[in-house]
Amino acid sequence: MAERSPDEDTGRRVVLALGSGGARGYAHIGIIEELEARGYEIVALSGCSMGALVAGIYAAGELDAYRDWVCRLDYFDVLRLVDVTWSPMGAMKASKVMSKLEELVGDTLIEDLPVPVTTVATDLTRQREVWFQSGSLLQAIRASIAVPGVITPVYRGAQVLVDGGLLNPLPVMPAVGARADFLMAVNATAHTSRPVTLESLLPPEEAAEEQAREAERDRAGAVDFTGWMEGVRGATRRLFDGLGSGDEDDAEKGKQERDRHAWGRLDMMLASFDIAQGAIANYRLAGYPPDVLVEIPKTVCGAYEFHRAEALICLGRHLAKDALDRRERELDMRGKT
Numbered sequence: 001m002a003e004r005s006p007d008e009d010t011g012r013r014v015v016l017a018l019g020s021g022g023a024r025g026y027a028h029i030g031i032i033e034e035l036e037a038r039g040y041e042i043v044a045l046s047g048c049s050m051g052a053l054v055a056g057i058y059a060a061g062e063l064d065a066y067r068d069w070v071c072r073l074d075y076f077d078v079l080r081l082v083d084v085t086w087s088p089m090g091a092m093k094a095s096k097v098m099s100k101l102e103e104l105v106g107d108t109l110i111e112d113l114p115v116p117v118t119t120v121a122t123d124l125t126r127q128r129e130v131w132f133q134s135g136s137l138l139q140a141i142r143a144s145i146a147v148p149g150v151i152t153p154v155y156r157g158a159q160v161l162v163d164g165g166l167l168n169p170l171p172v173m174p175a176v177g178a179r180a181d182f183l184m185a186v187n188a189t190a191h192t193s194r195p196v197t198l199e200s201l202l203p204p205e206e207a208a209e210e211q212a213r214e215a216e217r218d219r220a221g222a223v224d225f226t227g228w229m230e231g232v233r234g235a236t237r238r239l240f241d242g243l244g245s246g247d248e249d250d251a252e253k254g255k256q257e258r259d260r261h262a263w264g265r266l267d268m269m270l271a272s273f274d275i276a277q278g279a280i281a282n283y284r285l286a287g288y289p290p291d292v293l294v295e296i297p298k299t300v301c302g303a304y305e306f307h308r309a310e311a312l313i314c315l316g317r318h319l320a321k322d323a324l325d326r327r328e329r330e331l332d333m334r335g336k337t
Helices: 020-036 050-059 063-072 073-081 095-105 139-144 204-218 230-241 248-288 306-336
Strands: 013-018 041-048 117-123 126-130 154-156 159-163 183-191 292-297
Touching: 013 020, 013 050, 020 041, 020 050, 020 063, 020 139, 020 183, 020 292, 041 050, 050 063, 050 095, 050 117, 050 139, 050 183, 050 230, 063 095, 063 306, 073 230, 073 306, 095 139, 095 154, 117 139, 117 248, 139 154, 139 159, 183 248, 183 306
Parallel strands: 013 041, 013 183, 041 117, 183 292
Antiparallel strands: 117 126, 117 159, 154 159
């Protein structure tokens, strides 16, 4: 629970803890929009992975510009953002995405932000969390989004920094000490007893719009997002199988089969990482229960379906509306007793 400020009794000062979850983290944008639309004041944020990105961009005052950009990205735009590398430390460098973020926030320092922000990464060398509360905002975001084996890590001195979700996918603890009326946490890796689709959680009109967008993507030939692109297939093949040896004919003959197996291994690794994050997030929530919890089921979309920003942002607003309605009803009931 957030530390209550003795100087504030409005009940509208909130600290946000935004969790990891890949593309599902777009819902964080909708949650922030709903809070602001209701007149809540966000006084501090903590974030991991996609949560760190949204928290940092929001605190820098560039969330609207970022939202406009991601909502214009279609399936093929996302593919063009994938910058393949042959590093054994990851298949992608994320430099194209970071270039866009640099356009938005430049060389902003975390300590200069008008709203306090903590982003969380993992140091593989010392096997512990690293909290960024000062220094380069861009470097803090880049370190926090470096999914092990997928996006190359950040090297800082002796540290090898990767996705904070490895140890703390929902960083509630950095937000606990903030002086606010309540703490809201957003778990974007929530487990459900049965698969839940994105469309089933959206209001009917929004669900119909998303179904129309999906149908258009299918007509454009973007049916299977997990297929991504041949370059990433090659990167993952090299990542898991090494550069290999043998004659050229044998290599060419087995290329398709190796691609399929390598990509299957990457899918399995990402799914395993997702499951582990969900379990760790539940553990963290048990130790530091927030005042308001918003849960985004991990089944609503794949972690890398970044072309579905518009629907996921709408989902965030819808879920935040329900959560805040419940809180406000509870406060009203307390006031009447």
